[in-house]
Amino acid sequence: MARLDVKPTRMELSNLKDRLAISTRGHKLLKDKQDELMRQFITLIRKNNQLRDEVERELTEAMRAFVVAKSLLNESFIEELFAVPNTSVTLNIQEKNIMSVIVPEMNFSVDEDEKKSEMQYGLLNSNSELDDSIEKISKVLPKLLKLSEIEKTCQLMADEIEKTRRRVNALEYLKIPQLEETIHYIQMKLEENERANITRIMKVKDMG
Amino acid sequence: MKDTDYLGVNTLLRVYETKLLTREDYEKMLRAQDLEEALDVLKSTEYHFDAQAVLENKHFDSFLMNRLRDIYQELFTVTPNSEVIQIFTLRYDYHNAKVLLKQRFTDQDLEHLLVPIGKYTLASLKNLIKTEQSQEVNQIMVEGVQAAIEDFNTYGRLEAADVYMDTYYYKHMRAITDRLNNPTITRMADALIDLDNLSNVVRSLNQGKSRSFLHTVLSSSGSISKQAIIDASEQGAVNVLNQLYLNQPYAEKLTDILVNSKNEINPMVLDKVIDEIVYDLMEEGTYQAFGPMPLMAFIFALEKEVTNIRLILVGKDNQIAEEAIRERMRPIYGS
Numbered sequence: 339m340a341r342l343d344v345k346p347t348r349m350e351l352s353n354l355k356d357r358l359a360i361s362t363r364g365h366k367l368l369k370d371k372q373d374e375l376m377r378q379f380i381t382l383i384r385k386n387n388q389l390r391d392e393v394e395r396e397l398t399e400a401m402r403a404f405v406v407a408k409s410l411l412n413e414s415f416i417e418e419l420f421a422v423p424n425t426s427v428t429l430n431i432q433e434k435n436i437m438s439v440i441v442p443e444m445n446f447s448v449d450e451d452e453k454k455s456e457m458q459y460g461l462l463n464s465n466s467e468l469d470d471s472i473e474k475i476s477k478v479l480p481k482l483l484k485l486s487e488i489e490k491t492c493q494l495m496a497d498e499i500e501k502t503r504r505r506v507n508a509l510e511y512l513k514i515p516q517l518e519e520t521i522h523y524i525q526m527k528l529e530e531n532e533r534a535n536i537t538r539i540m541k542v543k544d545m546g
Numbered sequence: 547m548k549d550t551d552y553l554g555v556n557t558l559l560r561v562y563e564t565k566l567l568t569r570e571d572y573e574k575m576l577r578a579q580d581l582e583e584a585l586d587v588l589k590s591t592e593y594h595f596d597a598q599a600v601l602e603n604k605h606f607d608s609f610l611m612n613r614l615r616d617i618y619q620e621l622f623t624v625t626p627n628s629e630v631i632q633i634f635t636l637r638y639d640y641h642n643a644k645v646l647l648k649q650r651f652t653d654q655d656l657e658h659l660l661v662p663i664g665k666y667t668l669a670s671l672k673n674l675i676k677t678e679q680s681q682e683v684n685q686i687m688v689e690g691v692q693a694a695i696e697d698f699n700t701y702g703r704l705e706a707a708d709v710y711m712d713t714y715y716y717k718h719m720r721a722i723t724d725r726l727n728n729p730t731i732t733r734m735a736d737a738l739i740d741l742d743n744l745s746n747v748v749r750s751l752n753q754g755k756s757r758s759f760l761h762t763v764l765s766s767s768g769s770i771s772k773q774a775i776i777d778a779s780e781q782g783a784v785n786v787l788n789q790l791y792l793n794q795p796y797a798e799k800l801t802d803i804l805v806n807s808k809n810e811i812n813p814m815v816l817d818k819v820i821d822e823i824v825y826d827l828m829e830e831g832t833y834q835a836f837g838p839m840p841l842m843a844f845i846f847a848l849e850k851e852v853t854n855i856r857l858i859l860v861g862k863d864n865q866i867a868e869e870a871i872r873e874r875m876r877p878i879y880g881s
Contacts, residue, residue, distance in 0.1 A: 402864075402866075405860060405864045405866070406861075406866065406870065406874070408860065409856055409857040409859075409860035409861060409866075409874075410817075410853060410856070410857060410874065412607060412611070412661070412856075413607040414607065414641070414645075414659045414660070414661050415641060417659050418641060418644055418645050418648070418656070418659045421645070421648055421654070421656050421659060422648050422651070422652050422654070422704050424704060424705065457705040457708060457709060457759070457762065457763075458705075459708065460644070460708035460709075460711070460712050461712065461746050461749060461750075461763050462637075462640075462708075462711075462712040462715060462742075463637070463641060465813075465814075465817050466745070466748070466749050466752070466813030466814055466816075466817060467814055469749055469752070469753060469813075473753070
């Protein structure tokens, strides 16, 4: 282990001791943070997995229904039906702080006035299977939006966990051992100097 | 208009008829392992496409539409009374009008959704939407477009395009069939509009829509009164069927659309039965030597052929089970 390139003086020793104390405290705090982040991350990722499975299953089902519906209609007809969306969704993003990680909290609101309009698309160039698939897709939408929020949070937390882990490791395996070794070295050096001094004084005394 | 005026067209049709896909062609396509094999069957028919490109981009509609466009164009030039063809092409005309209206309402570029089929050129439709006037386009359509634009300007509702175009589509079809004054065509239009109304009632009720919604989407151009349908729908869709449709000549066919419990109508089967009922009416016409009926029957067969091909190709592309495709297949001409 490399020792720090410092002069072995009492001043340095006191400085290094201070630094060691701070590092140890920092390490403990970071370790706690990492543990808590991990704990929250695991609950979140479980929820994420479950939601993702659900959304994927429902979406596959909806898409399958859509393909069947689509096969009976001209593609331009279908695209025309949905060329102009009749509802708009507003997204409000607020920031939430989980263990100093800024994660998004998304709120989706659908314009109530628009929701009231019953006519979503013309019935002439569509069919009942299309109705079913569109209904299925609209049902998945809120879950899909929720999933996007959770997945983004997981991603941000994973980054933070990674960063924290690197810091904890750096402190644990590099910084603290380095400081400890340097302190040890300076102490040894100072003691050695002390002994040399005593010996020198004894010799001077003998000469007299 | 004399029935013998159609002699030339009918001869041409006999030639065209031989080019329609046969049951064997469909069977081969249905049994195909994948899309490529299904396309191979189609190569030997009148549909022209670049198999490699289609396999890559899956744009089935482009070559299917090309075929329809070519035939419609040819038929428009040789048919003495183009209104007969219009019964089928109105759907495209009104689709184009809808696209153009939405384009006008939202300032979006939707040109790629236009279908180059129909009696009216895209230029004259564009002109109609822009100026709200037209010398070439039928007055009914002009009226519909004007009403849709006025509604949008007053209430700002985008769905005005859908509501008015759908309503005027049926109105326009009714006007044409009234003018043609051919008993079979009139019966067909009656059946088509009445059954579309039934289908819309079933779909609307399934989605829990209100009575006023029914007022908007149902057409009053059918033989069964719109008000009667709406009133009967209070007690559910089956009640509409029992009260108003059972004395229709095609009532027998409608028994298939009830699902096992007999209290519900399966809208998917209904859509198919509508096509079958129209097909039966058309089939009568195929055997007439003169008059517009063979032409009608041919166009109907062609439209259904395109639907069937699209269904099989999309089905094969997405590995949908053969059974699921088969139960959605529309009637095949001459079988």
